[in-house]
Amino acid sequence: MGLENLLLGFQVALQPGNLLFAVVGVALGTLIGVLPGLGGANGVAILLPLTFSMPPTSAIILLTSLYWGALFGGAITSILFNIPGEPWSVATTFDGFPLARQGEGGQALTAAFTSSFVGALFSVILITLFAPLLAEVALKFGPPEFFAIQLLTFSSFIGLGGGDPLKSLVSILIGFIMAAVGLDIVTGQLRLTFGITELMKGFDFIVAVIGLFGISEILLTMEEGLSFKGARARMNPRVVWETWKILPRYYRTFLRGSLIGFWMGFKPGGATPASFMSYAFAKRFSKHPERFGKGELEGVVAPETAAHAAGGASLLPMITLGIPGSPTAAVMLGGLIIWGLQPGPMLFKEKPEFVWGLIASMYTGNVIGVVMVLALVPLFAAILRAPFAVLTPLIVAFCAIGAYSVHSSMIDVWYMLVFGVIGYVFKKLDYPLAPLVLALVLGDLAENALRQSLIMSQGSLLILFERPIAGAISAVAVFFFALPIVAPYWRRMRRTVEAPAPAER
Amino acid sequence: MRAADLITAAVLLIGGLVVAWEAVRLGIGWGTEGPRSGFFPFWLAVIMLGALAGIVARAWRRADRRPFVSRESLRPVLTVLLPAAGFVVVMEWLGFYVAAFLYLAFYMRWLGRYPWPMAALGSFAFPMLTFWVFERWFLVPLPKGPIEAWLGL
Numbered sequence: 001m002g003l004e005n006l007l008l009g010f011q012v013a014l015q016p017g018n019l020l021f022a023v024v025g026v027a028l029g030t031l032i033g034v035l036p037g038l039g040g041a042n043g044v045a046i047l048l049p050l051t052f053s054m055p056p057t058s059a060i061i062l063l064t065s066l067y068w069g070a071l072f073g074g075a076i077t078s079i080l081f082n083i084p085g086e087p088w089s090v091a092t093t094f095d096g097f098p099l100a101r102q103g104e105g106g107q108a109l110t111a112a113f114t115s116s117f118v119g120a121l122f123s124v125i126l127i128t129l130f131a132p133l134l135a136e137v138a139l140k141f142g143p144p145e146f147f148a149i150q151l152l153t154f155s156s157f158i159g160l161g162g163g164d165p166l167k168s169l170v171s172i173l174i175g176f177i178m179a180a181v182g183l184d185i186v187t188g189q190l191r192l193t194f195g196i197t198e199l200m201k202g203f204d205f206i207v208a209v210i211g212l213f214g215i216s217e218i219l220l221t222m223e224e225g226l227s228f229k230g231a232r233a234r235m236n237p238r239v240v241w242e243t244w245k246i247l248p249r250y251y252r253t254f255l256r257g258s259l260i261g262f263w264m265g266f267k268p269g270g271a272t273p274a275s276f277m278s279y280a281f282a283k284r285f286s287k288h289p290e291r292f293g294k295g296e297l298e299g300v301v302a303p304e305t306a307a308h309a310a311g312g313a314s315l316l317p318m319i320t321l322g323i324p325g326s327p328t329a330a331v332m333l334g335g336l337i338i339w340g341l342q343p344g345p346m347l348f349k350e351k352p353e354f355v356w357g358l359i360a361s362m363y364t365g366n367v368i369g370v371v372m373v374l375a376l377v378p379l380f381a382a383i384l385r386a387p388f389a390v391l392t393p394l395i396v397a398f399c400a401i402g403a404y405s406v407h408s409s410m411i412d413v414w415y416m417l418v419f420g421v422i423g424y425v426f427k428k429l430d431y432p433l434a435p436l437v438l439a440l441v442l443g444d445l446a447e448n449a450l451r452q453s454l455i456m457s458q459g460s461l462l463i464l465f466e467r468p469i470a471g472a473i474s475a476v477a478v479f480f481f482a483l484p485i486v487a488p489y490w491r492r493m494r495r496t497v498e499a500p501a502p503a504e505r
Numbered sequence: 506m507r508a509a510d511l512i513t514a515a516v517l518l519i520g521g522l523v524v525a526w527e528a529v530r531l532g533i534g535w536g537t538e539g540p541r542s543g544f545f546p547f548w549l550a551v552i553m554l555g556a557l558a559g560i561v562a563r564a565w566r567r568a569d570r571r572p573f574v575s576r577e578s579l580r581p582v583l584t585v586l587l588p589a590a591g592f593v594v595v596m597e598w599l600g601f602y603v604a605a606f607l608y609l610a611f612y613m614r615w616l617g618r619y620p621w622p623m624a625a626l627g628s629f630a631f632p633m634l635t636f637w638v639f640e641r642w643f644l645v646p647l648p649k650g651p652i653e654a655w656l657g658l
Binding site: 049050053166167169170173174176177180184186187189191192194215218219222223224387388389390392393394396397400401404405408410413414417420421424425426428429431447450451452454455459 | 535536538541549563578582592609644
């Protein structure tokens with residue numbers, strides 16, 4: 001059953017027009033991933049208005065290809081310039097940059113791209129197998145189950161996100177409150193507008209993404225005064241071939257990284273811990289742990305595989321449940337709604353050519369991506385050497401175009417600037433931005449799911465725990481919420497249990 | 506850092522109180538069609554106020570003397586922020602294309618110290634290119650001002 005559907009998908013994804021969109025998407029995505037201040041999420045956000053008039057399948061292929069390209073582009077800056085474009089490329093710099101400085105940049109880049117490809121491919125294969133099953137299960141979900149999944153989504157930011165739990169919670173709540181501004185569709189009342197007409201239509205998350213991730217990132221980059229003087233890499237078919245001959249040695253690292261990445265990645269905020277975890281495991285199981293951090297190829301393979309497996313896996317809940325696993329997936333989900341599709345499990349039944357075209361395009365996009373970045377690395381690296389006096393205004397201008405064209409309104413451009421400053425302050429104070437954006441996107445869905453659940457139960461919150469599936473999911477969510485409170489005690493308890501042991505001798 | 510942390514938390518606290526107040530006005534109880542409009546925002550605000558109280562208490566005790574922005578790094582931040590704000594102001598008046606031309610010219614000439622011909626060429630080419638891509642190719646209209654109207658575009 002699955003195979004036929006995948007074939008149908010490939011028929012869609014391999015149409016010349018869609019292949020062209022994939023190539024354009026990967027090229028733009030890599031460019032966006034390389035440029036400071038632009039990443040997957042706001043790259044997709046800026047491009048989204050351009051896709052309004054496209055057929056949805058071509059549009060989503062363009063945007064997912066852009067996503068893959070941005071992931072590949074992040075590896076280039078991490079290895080050649082020691083600038084991790086995204087938090088999950090931080091671990092890649094540990095060994096990637098030393099390798100590049102030793103003149104092995106070509107080897108490191110080849111290893112990074114190949115690992116990304118393997119990790120992403122692993123996730124896509126699992127998505128192909130599991131997405132239809134998950135969608136089938138999700139069809140039976142009612143409002144309590146959906147609200148429980150939302151709880152799980154946000155609890156994993158707090159329990160596993162690695163940031164400050166209290167500040168993560170505040171970020172999530174700000175996102176939800178901003179989502180509530182405007183018309184309440186259930187009662188038809190205006191909320192939190194305080195009589196200001198501009199607030200009536202609420203805050204658009206695309207504008208928020210462009211400001212929070214784009215403008216604020218440029219401000220931070222400027223403040224750190226980064227000069228883009230990186231190592232140069234020799235890339236030629238021989239280097240690629242030689243590296244490919246070494247890489248099969250690391251099959252265990254590939255497998256471990258893929259599994260960690262997929263497992264962590266389908267929960268939100270998972271890509272960053274996955275990359276660090278995979279790096280730590282590779283180091284622990286290595287025969288030469290002392291070489292890590294000084295330019296060990298395995299230290300590039302491990303985090304890249306995991307980060308990209310996670311990047312792929314974050315699309316799984318978006319396709320099957322309509323709940324995005326990352327800010328980029330959230331922007332794509334917003335696109336789905338704008339193109340007139342109803343995200344969620346019904347998509348598999350109603351629009352199979354869209355879903356399977358999207359899944360098949362993940363295969364084609366990754367193949368195109370790995371070939372393209374291997375061939376064009378010098379070109380992309382040259383872009384980073386362009387002076388900031390040209391890059392900065394261009395990036396700001398493109399952000400402004402993206403923000404304006406969502407609703408053709410100037411007020412959104414102002415919002416973008418304000419969000420930029422907020423994002424800058426929040427980032428410096430450790431308020432995470434990804435959960436804020438996700439909450440802003442999911443706010444209305446979450447609120448409706450909660451309200452309907454409460455109507456079903458006549459106002460008792462216990463309904464989230466009484467139904468079997470919702471109960472199991474809610475229990476895990478409660479565990480994640482409690483994790484930051486429990487973890488310190490747990491650690492202290494273990495220490496007191498272990499401490500007496502040496503005294504006995 | 507400590508001051509910035511406390512100020513941000515205070516601003517958010519005020520915001521949370523305003524939201525809670527508005528939510529109470531809308532009704533946080535049970536209406537004819539289930540929970541009323543203020544129900545969800547009210548509890549969001551209440552939980553947020555609790556978390557903020559925790560953040561304030563912690564920041565109060567911890568003496569973090571690092572400055573939020575050092576004097577040297579404030580300058581580069583402002584050289585991005587102020588021209589960007591100026592760009593948006595001009596965009597409101599004269600449309601995107603003229604604003605982009607001025608913005609890029611300003612950056613290339615005064616901050617990048619490019620020779621005049623280079624700066625002029627670069628800042629002229631960009632609006633032309635975006636006009637062609639967005640208005641003609643993707644049919645996405647960007648804000649236009651009196652100059653475009655005069656040119657009949």
